[in-house]
Amino acid sequence: MDLPRDAQHDAVIVGGGHNGLVAAAYLARAGRSVLLLERLPATGGAAVSTRAFTGVDARLSRYSYLVSLLPRKIVDDLGLRFAVRRRGISSYTPHRDTGLLVDARDTARTREQFARLTGSERDFEAWQRFYAMTAHVARRVFPTLTEPLPTRAELERKVADPAAWEALFERPLGETVEAAFADDTVRGVVLTDALIGTFTHAHDPSLRQNRCFLYHVIGGGTGDWDVPIGGMGAFTDALADAARSAGARIVTGAEVTSIATDGRVAEVAYEDAATGRTHTVAARDVLVNASPHALAGLLGAPRPPRPEGAQLKVNMLLRRLPRLRDRAVDPADAFAGTFHVAEGYRQLQTAYEQAAAGRVPDAPPSEIYCHSLTDPSILSPELAATGAHTLTLFGLHAPARLFAADPEGTKRELLAATLAQLDAVLDEPLADCLATDADGRPCLEAKSPLDLEREVGLPGGHIFHRDLSWPYAQAPDAADAADEAGGPGTDVTQATGRWGVGTGCGNVFLCGAGAVRGGGVSGVPGHNAARAVLEKAR
Template identity: 45%
Template sequence: MSPARTTYDVVVAGGGHNGLVAATYLSRAGLAVLVLERLDHLGGAAVAAPSFPGHAARVSRHAQLASIPASVVADLGLDLDLLPRPEPAYPPLSPPSASYDAWREVWADAVDLAHVVEATVLEPLPLEREVRERLDPGLWRDFVTTPLATTLEQRIDDDLTRGLVGATALAGASFSLAEPSLRGNRSFLHHALGLARGGWRVPRGGMGAVTAALAASASDAGVEVVTGAGVSAVRGSDDAAEVTWHDGEQFHTVATRWVLADVAPWVLRILLGEGDDPETKPEGAQVKVDLLLDRLPDLASGDDPAAAFAGTLRLDSGLDAIEAAAAAAAAGEVPDAPPLEVHCPTLVDRSPLGAHAPDGQHLLSLLVQHVPVSLFTTDVVARQGLVVERALATLDRHLTAPLESCVARDADGQPCIEARLPHDVEAELGMPGGHPFHGDLDWPWAPNRALLDTPARQWGVASDVGSVLVCGAGARRGGGVTGIAGHNAAQAVLAAH
């Protein structure tokens, strides 16, 4: 498909949710905007599709929770309903009472910090010292300058409860929470920011509903969209750029003042002609296992499964177990008991199951952590089977009967279980290494000595080329289905235009 013009004000490379957010803001401001998407559909990780033959259920294939600021929803007029979960993070199963109290106190402090930071995420970047001055020194010490594992060891006596807090920092990458790099702290803050924003919520209709709402808003705003358009090159200077793509039959090139890259920074460098650098390629470390159940399993603890699975339930995630799993992954081994995160979004919204689903039917998602893409360079099928086996064994240890007894069968009589490895995510979405955040998260503020001399730098969306901005998860305040990176890239363009 040929574009309608040869020159645009803005070309957005990638039609994920952030790209659509940015495009809609800019088109509503009167700019001519073209969105180019490699796949035959929009949405990136915010999509849902049938996975089990003979069943109507639509699985949110990658992301499954969203935390889009209410102001962005209102600005774009999105027809979108984000539903709160009854228990955003389900309490530890039968913890010592003192540890449970400490668990609540740590989370309360983390969200207090997050409220201060959250107030800045739709504004130009504050400096580090500006954020620090607004916070209690103890919060800054515990969550920003001290490795997360150390803080948890100091504040919580029970190892299991420590890990249930720390596991929120894994988010698709594999590392030790004791690292002085503080990667775990930055990821933990990202999760807390979502809670401060009103929670990580379930979109009514599944993740595909997020993309549908954004696509409708973009269309209403006059955004031009071309799918099946794999961008192959971006050539830019400080004040202009060209974008080239192939539509399966021929190449096309358009000129533009701005390029917004809704792709990983590692991929953007390739598009800019810098080459493929394996040493800096991100490495995802999460396997998503989706199951269709005929009924919910019963928990051996006696907790109500309808309450436990409606939020985020973490199992076998003691701090010692998390660190042991990280060490096993670093040694090239599938952990014996990988940390496990369990979600059942259909306890909040049953619509993805289809209108005629039996009353007891549910979709269950298992996010298996500390299983980096490097584990699957050989014996892929065998290692995938091993990861699924160990994840199910972890869950079974907390059930009165094996989960297998609850799993539905598809039209061919096979169990309704689907596993998506990091390299599957890379192949499908172009996310290098299958890393859901396009790489390690940054602090959502600028270093004190940062050069903030352009709108792109002020909004945390600059690349090495002046006319090319980052508008996806790799932006400084990217990651997760929030739309914040798209909003901020659009504001940077408008400030400079």
């Protein structure tokens, strides 16, 4: 594994998550010599599949779990043997003994469900208009993610809908939601897409909620959140195969400790986990699939404030799906889409206020889905035949600050409160449906933001590495100049330039979620960083 100090690579990639693998595959296919260094024993980062429970043959997508922002272009360009499957049910939201089922395949059924919940069709009609608007924006914006960054004015012209632009890009999303919808439950279902991985509220003047919402509704040009066939690890395994097949060298158990650059040549130091020895390699360009916070540390530059994640991730295996209090809906429908728990509009605001004040919310909001209903291949045939199913729960408004004083105690408290909210809409306790592992323990694991930081390097547990950015250039002329100049005093954490991946150091690029147009399982930053390097080399 030891490489001589004078070894020369066209590119060294720091981090073997999915974006680093995308960049490696593109650069190697273009004939560049590529070395990828990954801290963990295997590639994949947060996009992996794991047998999480002892003696149980279920391959859970342990961290990230759905695909929305992955362009078909990347799959085709790299020749990946990977597929996703659309969920027929969009969502189910229980409310007392009834609920709202949104069936992506059956508009008439969805209309009936709105009438069942609200007593009228007013909000259904508003729903149709609202998501027709977001679909229009998705069709216009999504293709730009793998193109050079547009300016704000260029993107506004491309959207070509002043009302949609005003609603999504200019005004706090809460104003639009409250104007469009009357029912509190319906408002909450809409708002949740603005809160995934983002600790904020409907009327935040910074518009963090709008940026998060935008990325959640533009994926694929449709806004669909799809199930990765074979689990998320199937995607990153396919990427690793593509990178290796193209000639990239991948070294695992290699933790990068520093990057030194003069803007033309860089030296990357890493520690070999097997031997404890430190090695240094040279490269023309370095692509960093880590957070801007981590990048600053590697470069010895001032670190930005640590981001703060705000979620509880829970993986479960059930012997069978639980019965619902709402007897009109089949659990196989309810859990096939996104199952919203304690996510009414007012509930979301109350939970935010309580968490912002430093306490575990009384009614923690969460959303759940069952991968195995759409893709049973993640279970062994024997396990699937028993009626077993996976459940993935993503809890909102669980900021890292809550866990600082007592990480494990707070996690237990939050988990208990979250599952109590789920039990309140079930006709039987969830605990009665949990499978047990080979040691007789319930098949349930919970991850706090602090766990995510420790295990997969997400700073503060922030799943997007930092707050999401608008998908346009903030100040293109100044940004391009900064990219070319680099040098002392440059803010290396502020992604800039033609592709939104520059760092101010002329040969160091962000290729992870913290780049402009980063976040989610997309491969977009990896693609864009590779494009930036290839253009630079011309």
